[in-house]
Structure formats: structure tokens, C-alpha cells
Amino acid sequence: MWRNTCKLLSNPNYNHNLLKSSSYSASNFNVVYGWAPSQATHYYSSPSSATSGSLELGISSRKSDGVRSFSSSSAAVPAVVDHLSSPLTSALQLGRHYSRCYWELSKARLSMLVVATSGTGYVLGSAGSAVDLAGLCWTCAGTMMVASSANSLNQVFEKNNDAKMKRTRLRPLPSRRLTIPHALTWASSVGVAGTAILACKANMLAAGLGASNLILYAFVYTPLKQIHPVNTWVGAVVGAIPPLLGWAAASGEISLNSMILPAALYFWQIPHFMALAYLCRSDYAAGGFKMFSLADASGRRTAAVALRNCLYLVPLGFVAYDWGVASGWFCLESSLLTLAISALAFSFYLNRTTQNARRMFHASLLYLPVFMSGLLFHRVPDNQQSLSEDSLGRITELEPIAQGSENFQPGNQETRSSTGKQARSPASYASAAPFPFLPAPSYATS
Numbered sequence: 001m002w003r004n005t006c007k008l009l010s011n012p013n014y015n016h017n018l019l020k021s022s023s024y025s026a027s028n029f030n031v032v033y034g035w036a037p038s039q040a041t042h043y044y045s046s047p048s049s050a051t052s053g054s055l056e057l058g059i060s061s062r063k064s065d066g067v068r069s070f071s072s073s074s075a076a077v078p079a080v081v082d083h084l085s086s087p088l089t090s091a092l093q094l095g096r097h098y099s100r101c102y103w104e105l106s107k108a109r110l111s112m113l114v115v116a117t118s119g120t121g122y123v124l125g126s127a128g129s130a131v132d133l134a135g136l137c138w139t140c141a142g143t144m145m146v147a148s149s150a151n152s153l154n155q156v157f158e159k160n161n162d163a164k165m166k167r168t169r170l171r172p173l174p175s176r177r178l179t180i181p182h183a184l185t186w187a188s189s190v191g192v193a194g195t196a197i198l199a200c201k202a203n204m205l206a207a208g209l210g211a212s213n214l215i216l217y218a219f220v221y222t223p224l225k226q227i228h229p230v231n232t233w234v235g236a237v238v239g240a241i242p243p244l245l246g247w248a249a250a251s252g253e254i255s256l257n258s259m260i261l262p263a264a265l266y267f268w269q270i271p272h273f274m275a276l277a278y279l280c281r282s283d284y285a286a287g288g289f290k291m292f293s294l295a296d297a298s299g300r301r302t303a304a305v306a307l308r309n310c311l312y313l314v315p316l317g318f319v320a321y322d323w324g325v326a327s328g329w330f331c332l333e334s335s336l337l338t339l340a341i342s343a344l345a346f347s348f349y350l351n352r353t354t355q356n357a358r359r360m361f362h363a364s365l366l367y368l369p370v371f372m373s374g375l376l377f378h379r380v381p382d383n384q385q386s387l388s389e390d391s392l393g394r395i396t397e398l399e400p401i402a403q404g405s406e407n408f409q410p411g412n413q414e415t416r417s418s419t420g421k422q423a424r425s426p427a428s429y430a431s432a433a434p435f436p437f438l439p440a441p442s443y444a445t446s
Contacts, residue, residue: 101172105155105183106148106190113368114242118143120372121246121261124325129381132250138201139249143242145194146210152187153218156180161226161287167280168287202249209245213238229292232273240266260320261375267313268368271306271345275361278302279354299352306360307349310342320375330378334371341367 122136155162155173159180162168172178191214199207217238224231240262247258277284277293284291293302317334320326341363348356 097177101178102186105152105172105178105186107151107155108148111144111147111151114147114239115140115144116369116372117239117261117265118242118246118249120376121243121258122250123246123376124243124261124379125247125250125258127251127382135202135249138197139206139246142194142197142202142206142210143245145190145197146214147194147242149187149191149194150214150217152183152190153214154222156183156187157218157222158225158287161289165283165287167283198245198249203252205252205254206245206249209241209248213241213245216241225289225291227290229290229295231290232270232277232292235273236266236269239269257323257325260316260323260325261372264313264316264371265368267309267316268364268371270309271341271360272364274302274306275348275357275364278352278357279361300349303345303349303352307342307345310338310345313338314342324380326375327378327380330374333374333378337367337370337374 119136119140122139123131126132155171158168159173162171163174168174173180173183195207195211195214198210216234221231221234221238224234243261243265244254244258247261248254251258274293277291278299281291281293285294292305293299296302314335317326317331317338320334321328321331341360344356344360344363348360
């Protein structure tokens with residue numbers, strides 16, 4: 001019996017059939033668990049090397065029982081390890097695939113820019129010099145989720161348009177790496193979660209601004225891109241809301257000072273998108289979008305709109321200084337920065353070439369982070385603003401006190417006020433003035 005078995009196993013034809021069946025079962029296992037063909041043939045030899053395969057599996061009749069059992073166990077160890085590690089490898093590959101798809105579907109870089117503007121608004125709206133870091137983190141997280149949801153819905157609605165454009169045809173939906181129901185589930189989940197975070201960790205005003213901005217972007221701006229060129233200005237409103245959201249999350253209200261950064265973002269987006277629309281005119285035309293630059297063959301009106309909105313940015317630095325939001329240094333820096341981008345816009349207006357449009361586009365990318373950094377660096381906290389207001393109030397109080405001291409006589413024994421408190425000398429009021437370098441008021445004696 002044993003001799004027959006050894007003869008049968010040592011037969012090359014039998015080994016060939018055995019390896020063929022083994023390869024077949026391995027290939028079937030690959031289909032189920034997603035193995036690569038190279039992994040399947042790593043531990044199985046080809047039909048031409050049947051003899052070496054039989055030796056590797058430990059089934060040669062020349063070997064003893066101990067050697068045979070050791071060889072069989074040593075050959076089974078890598079196979080078992082491969083079987084166990086393959087599901088883990090497949091899970092890691094699947095996780096990387098969906099992470100990449102979600103990253104592109106959410107337009108993560110654009111969403112992070114939105115988060116930066118919202119975080120800047122939160123710092124500007126914080127009372128005093130201290131900033132609630134936990135509140136800032138929760139606000140940024142909620143803003144990121146809402147922005148990701150809005151961008152995902154935008155790609156769901158523009159799937160067919162993106163498939164026609166070179167710039168967007170490799171996105172997850174046109175390339176069929178994700179299905180529309182999957183993308184809708186992702187967008188709905190992160191949108192609801194982001195709004196809930198803003199409502200629970202910030203306030204209802206911030207949550208309302210986030211939800212309204214999501215609706216405005218996904219359900220108004222996105223379809224309007226295929227209807228009318230006014231979509232650029234609607235999109236500028238969408239971009240101006242995140243810093244207002246951050247301010248509302250920090251202070252719980254919307255004041256006049258909170259409008260400075262949203263105004264800067266609104267006017268900044270016009271030249272930014274005009275330059276982009278000019279550079280991608282053929283792509284937008286192929287996608288079926290109604291952009292302002294497509295109705296302007298010469299590009300003159302496009303450049304004029306960009307230049308006009310750059311000039312609108314010039315007074316914002318002075319307004320921030322005049323309203324007590326930033327110091328005078330920011331007024332100077334902002335003016336120089338805005339004049340620089342206005343010069344590039346004017347150059348594009350005079351000579352409407354692709355090179356000048358690209359220069360203005362790159363300058364707009366640099367302008368926004370520099371503007372926000374300067375606004376944060378030269379920020380005037382609320383406690384310093386209130387201190388200056390109190391100082392002005394003390395100065396106005398000195399006038400009636402000085403007028404009342406003219407009736408003061410040295411021989412008068414009545415030195416108490418009507419409330420029973422001892423009257424203070426005029427010099428004591430002067431010493432409490434916020435500007436100690438001012439001379440003390442002189443009083444005439446008669």
C-alpha cells in the first residue's frame with residue numbers, strides 16, 4: 001500500500017495534475033478574496049517543475065517520514081500566513097481606495113481653505129486676547145464637514161458635466177470609482193453631522209449659517225452655473241459666509257465689525273474666478289457652463305470686472321483700523337498688498353493674454369492667506385477696544401469737573417459733596433487721565 005502510494009506520488013503526471021488542481025483552487029480563492037495572480041503562484045510551481053514541487057511539498061519517496069513531515073509543515077506555514085494576511089491586505093487597500101475617493105469628492109483642499117477663513121473669523125470674534133481652542137476646533141470640524149457635504153453634492157449634480165471636461169473627468173463619479181447613491185450617502189452623513197456639531201458645540205446661529213450656506217451652494221449656485229453667468233456673484237456670497245460663521249460661533253452675534261473679512265472674501269473671489277474662467281474657457285464651454293468669460297470674446301469685460309473688484313479691496317484695511325478691528329500697521333500692509341494685486345489686474349486689462357491671467361490668478365492665491373495672516377497678527381482684542389473707549393469717557397468727564405472747580409474758594413470749609421463723600425482735588429483727576437504726558441489743568445484763583 002505504501003509503496004504504491006509512493007510510486008503514485010512520484011509519478012510526474014500525477015504531480016502535474018495535482019499542481020494544476022492546486023493552482024485552480026488557488027485562483028478560485030483569489031477571485032473570492034482579491035489576491036493578485038503573483039501571490040497565487042508564489043508558493044506553487046509551474047507544471048514543468050513538477051519534480052521540484054514534489055520535493056518542496058515533501059512527498060518524494062526518497063525522503064524519510066521525519067523529513068517528509070518536516071518538509072510538509074514548513075511548506076504549509078507560508079501558505080497559512082498568506083491566507084491570514086490576505087484579508088488584512090485587502091481591507092487596507094479598500095480603505096485607501098475609499099479614503100482617496102472621499103478626499104476628491106469633498107474637494108479637501110478647497111474645504112480646508114473654507115475652514116481657514118472660518119477659523120480666522122472665530123479668532124477675530126473672540127472676546128479679549130484669549131481664544132477658546134476647544135471651541136475653535138469644534139467650529140473648524142463642523143465647517144469642514146459642511147463644506148465637504150456641499151462639494152460632494154456639487155459633484156453629484158455635475159457628474160455628466162464633469163465627464164466632458166479635461167480638468168474634472170477623473171473625479172470619482174465620472175471615472176465610476178464611486179456610485180451616485182454612495183456619494184449621496186456620504187454627503188448627507190457629513191452634512192448632518194457637521195451641522196449638529198455646530199449646533200451643539202457652538203450655537204444655533206452658526207449652525208444656521210452653515211446649513212444655509214450648504215443649501216445655497218448645492219441647490220442654488222450649482223444649477224445656476226448652467227443657467228446664467230450671475231452664478232459667479234452667487235458663489236462669491238457662498239464664499240463670504242464661512243468667516244461670518246466663525247465670528248458668530250465665537251461671539252454669538254453678527255456685528256458691523258464681523259463684515260470686514262466677509263467683504264474681503266466677496267471682493268477677492270471675483271478676480272480669482274474671473275482669471276480662472278478666462279484660463280479654462282474651452283473647458284467650461286465643453287462642460288456646458290454659463291460663465292461670464294464665455295460671453296466676452298475679447299476678454300475686456302472680464303478683465304474690467306476683475307480690476308474693479310480689486311480696487312474695492314483697497315479701503316478695507318482702513319475700515320478695519322477705523323473700526324478698531326486691527327492696528328494701523330494692518331491698514332498700511334493691506335493697502336500695499338491690494339495695490340499689488342490691482343496692478344496685476346490692470347496689466348491683465350491692458351494686455352489680455354493667458355500669461356497675464358495666470359499671474360493674476362496666482363497673485364489671488366497668495367493674497368488671501370497674507371491678508372488673513374496680517375489681520376490676525378495686527379488684531380486689536382476687545383479688551384483693548386473697551387479700554388480705549390473708557391479712556392475717552394474719562395476725558396469727557398474732566399470737563400464738568402474743571403468747570404465746577406472754578407467756584408472753589410480756599411477759605412470755604414464745605415469740602416464735602418452732596419453725597420457726603422470728601423471732594424477730590426482737581427489734580428487727582430488729572431493724574432488719573434489715560435494720557436499722563438498731558439499737562440495738568442491750571443485753575444485761576446481769585
